Amino acid sequence: MTVLDPVRSTPRATAAKRAGQASGLGLAFAAVATVVWSGSFVASRALHDSVPPVQAAFWRWLIAIAAVAPFAIRETWRQRALIRAHLGYLTVASLLGITVYNTLVNQAGTSTSAGNMGMIMAASPVLMAVHERLTGGRLGARRTIGLLVAVAGVLLLVSKGSLTLDLAPGDLWMVAAALSFASYSVLLRRRPAELGSLTFLLTTFVLGALMLAPAYGVSLAVQGGFDARPATVGPLLYVGVLSSAVAFFAWNKAISLIGAARAGVVYYLQPVCVALLSYPLLGEATGPAQLVCMALILGGVVLGSRR
Numbered sequence: 001m002t003v004l005d006p007v008r009s010t011p012r013a014t015a016a017k018r019a020g021q022a023s024g025l026g027l028a029f030a031a032v033a034t035v036v037w038s039g040s041f042v043a044s045r046a047l048h049d050s051v052p053p054v055q056a057a058f059w060r061w062l063i064a065i066a067a068v069a070p071f072a073i074r075e076t077w078r079q080r081a082l083i084r085a086h087l088g089y090l091t092v093a094s095l096l097g098i099t100v101y102n103t104l105v106n107q108a109g110t111s112t113s114a115g116n117m118g119m120i121m122a123a124s125p126v127l128m129a130v131h132e133r134l135t136g137g138r139l140g141a142r143r144t145i146g147l148l149v150a151v152a153g154v155l156l157l158v159s160k161g162s163l164t165l166d167l168a169p170g171d172l173w174m175v176a177a178a179l180s181f182a183s184y185s186v187l188l189r190r191r192p193a194e195l196g197s198l199t200f201l202l203t204t205f206v207l208g209a210l211m212l213a214p215a216y217g218v219s220l221a222v223q224g225g226f227d228a229r230p231a232t233v234g235p236l237l238y239v240g241v242l243s244s245a246v247a248f249f250a251w252n253k254a255i256s257l258i259g260a261a262r263a264g265v266v267y268y269l270q271p272v273c274v275a276l277l278s279y280p281l282l283g284e285a286t287g288p289a290q291l292v293c294m295a296l297i298l299g300g301v302v303l304g305s306r307r
Helices: 011-046 053-078 080-085 087-108 114-121 124-134 140-158 169-188 197-223 230-267 270-282 288-305
Strands: none
Touching: 011 087, 011 114, 011 230, 053 080, 053 087, 053 197, 053 230, 080 087, 080 197, 087 169, 087 197, 087 230, 114 169, 124 169, 140 288, 169 230, 197 230
16 A cells, blocks of 8 residues: 655645755856856956957947847747837846946956956845845845945955055946946846746847947947957957856846845855956966955855845
């Protein structure tokens, strides 16, 4: 006689199992995005003296569109009415996550190290918590303390440990980039459920590139173009295919499965990944002061993410 396991056969147990699987998948997607984006900071830094920031961003999105279009064009065409209905939302998301964020990252790469870029971006989850509070959510004492600790780490990093702020321009650009990315990540929670992931990806890439086009034209006229050689094409292909098509798909998927706060926990690994990559590829060593700042930022964001 077969005895059924009453725990496994209940709807509640089945739902819990599915939730666990979704959670694991969401964390995996967040990890993929985090590791790939860590490499994009190194790539942006490698291009700082050869490709103007706006031109690097524009070509990144052209490459990303070419990479995504074969997989997304059919779904996007079928959902063209939904795109028109949600065009305002899609435009704001494109502006924050595509046009502004990545252009600021490229600009930061001209005057600060890849390690600093990664550590400043680690404060993004705390900025997401600020967004949450401003929209009516509650942070609590623990999250507030975590926020203050992480902000202290960022201030120490960009001021180089001085009591007076002596900010490098690139550090300020990265703070602005972190704000833009946090806003984009929070906005993802409001993505219309009926809008497909690939449709959202391709549409935001196209809109973001269109909004960059005027600035690209000005950059060409003022700064001239750049030489297409392995040292420039290689990093552009990386940020266009992997950091854009692959990482943005993975991050958007992670947010849809586990939310911005939990995905942000995995994002804390980014400074470590950037430090590991920037030393062998760019020769950027991580000193004791940066390690202290990293500990403050990571400790603050981990504490700030807990309810």
